[in-house]
Amino acid sequence: MNTFWQEFPAIAESLEKVSRIIQDSCASQNPVIAEGVSALFDGKGKLLRPGMLLIAANFGKKQDKHLKLAACLEILHMATLIHDDVIDDSPLRRGVPAAHARFGKRDAVLIGDYLLSRCFLLAAEYTSAANAVNLGKLLSRMCAMEIEQNADRFSSGMNLRRYLKKIMGKSAMLFSLACHVGGSEAKASRQITETLRRTGYNIGMAFQIIDDMLDYSGDAGAVGKPLGNDIKEGFVTLPLICAVMRDTSGMLRSFFSQPSFTVDDPDLIIKLVRENGGIEGARSYAEIYTNRALREIARLPSGAARNMLEKLTITLLRRDR
């Protein structure tokens, strides 16, 4: 049983099926792929995007294909994570060695490509052409945003506006698509589908902000990867942006006094971000997006699905990993 969804038994049960579909869809006689797939989809992931898709499907006529589409989105998510890890040189993912550390970069790039191919296979088979196109567009946008993010590494020019644009493209759009596809493929009304799309977007923004916050505030053991990973890689995220704005001593500001910066002592930066209210600052933004999501949810037809979405949104804000 997926522990994240334990208070949502119907979704948790469907996600068991989704996990099996993922395993089946990605099965391969190639031992490297087989090992990679079983390591990546080991049942420890939250399956957040698939779960949201399934909740959204309840606003229309939920069908078997929703399970396939839920699998499709998780596979896409995992493919982008593998490629991220390859290029970030991140050693751990969910507490276990990242794919490229297990298989080498060569095979990790290819396992990612393999997963993309499986994702598009499922999309071609089970969505409308319009939603397959949406999926393609989403991936284009995620790539463009990752490239933009790379250009901003170790650059002092990062600011709130750029940060929000970045997390929209690399994260919130996928949540948004999950809710949109869930609703539209269930033939929910156009108005409901649009509301679901906006709900997903706001949940996704809050989710990514919390993720970035946990990289500064979290317990490394619970988060499953080392703290301060972002800043070590030169990525400036919201807690640091907020801390710089609140910094009265000038220590953090001096860090950004040149067009580009180096990170000699990441622990010092983590400490300064914590001391200068970076955590609280980031959390307040997560609350803003959470509240926006809750306002959208309030527009949806009342019932079990709406209650689930509301509860999920609040749970995600409070998570510590």
Add this chain to the structure above:
Amino acid sequence: MNTFWQEFPAIAESLEKVSRIIQDSCASQNPVIAEGVSALFDGKGKLLRPGMLLIAANFGKKQDKHLKLAACLEILHMATLIHDDVIDDSPLRRGVPAAHARFGKRDAVLIGDYLLSRCFLLAAEYTSAANAVNLGKLLSRMCAMEIEQNADRFSSGMNLRRYLKKIMGKSAMLFSLACHVGGSEAKASRQITETLRRTGYNIGMAFQIIDDMLDYSGDAGAVGKPLGNDIKEGFVTLPLICAVMRDTSGMLRSFFSQPSFTVDDPDLIIKLVRENGGIEGARSYAEIYTNRALREIARLPSGAARNMLEKLTITLLRRDR
């Protein structure tokens, strides 16, 4: 005008349109992607797979969408090349720096993903769901085969059977799909579409064998990348396999006397492969597949399209780059 296709003016003209579709489909406001796309699709590629798709379409009712599908396959091909170059650390591609040497590995992986997303977008929009699924399956297979190939690096266990399986998955299947999609989307008869598929397969096998041969026999300037690239990376290809079989001095055989080998002097291996008939051996296999392709072509309805396919098959066997 595409010089490779200069003797096929109708195809050359259509390929001009395909090039524009590729540029339009892959356009991006992101400067890194925009630069990458214009460098990758600089008009110097042969556009072989798109050209074959367009020839195959002549066996049915050729439509505008064929130009889109031709673009789709070239984009897929280019995406896999970029990822190959990233993982092979190959410095040159078509005589110019490979994407990862221009943009760094981070962005090269992402540009490849971006191209995959554009390829699937075109497939979702312009093919039948069945052919979109075929495209997804093809990419899965290409990835699996590349991973298998990686496992064989610097291993003395490579033999003819494994080699042929490898080039089928990594290369011939894409040629096969190009011909199949061209025919099936033009509503050619099932029999013709199947014959086209087998034709594409055999042309693709011959093409890859010649490619691998040119890595030993070619003129580095004409080929556009350094010679001996495969063996430097530990990939055993057909010229070496053939040379080992014909080696009377035992020098090449001693190279493979251990389960794995190292490459201290690639130039010596190139010399030994040439001296021991590796080039001629590989060429004889290319001729076998070329003849198989010609036999399939002879089954197709006579006319301009069949003549083009025949001429192309012979031209490809004779190429020196």
